[in-house]
Amino acid sequence: MFEHRIEELNEKNAEAMMDRSDEKRTYTVDEIQDILSISRPTAYNLVKKNVFHSVRVGGHIRISKKSFDDWLDHQM
Numbered sequence: 414m415f416e417h418r419i420e421e422l423n424e425k426n427a428e429a430m431m432d433r434s435d436e437k438r439t440y441t442v443d444e445i446q447d448i449l450s451i452s453r454p455t456a457y458n459l460v461k462k463n464v465f466h467s468v469r470v471g472g473h474i475r476i477s478k479k480s481f482d483d484w485l486d487h488q489m
Contacts, residue, residue, distance in 0.1 A: 439475040448485075 440448070446456040460467050466480035 438478050440478055440481055442474050442476070445476055445481065 442453070442456050442460060445451075445459070446453055449456070459465070460474055460476065465484045466477040467474050468477075469475075
């Protein structure tokens, strides 16, 4: 009886862990542009001004989702 319940809980925990690993940790400049409904140059200017944490990976810019979300949450 308890073994069946433990097995169910373990399956749910495994699914939850998989869901978290699929969670996105970065945004692209295009995604920032879409989220904020701003122009491409404006999105790049925000990155250039270091308004939120970003890194270059090869020829691409990736913006920290946490950094961006924190910044967005604190705008008036």
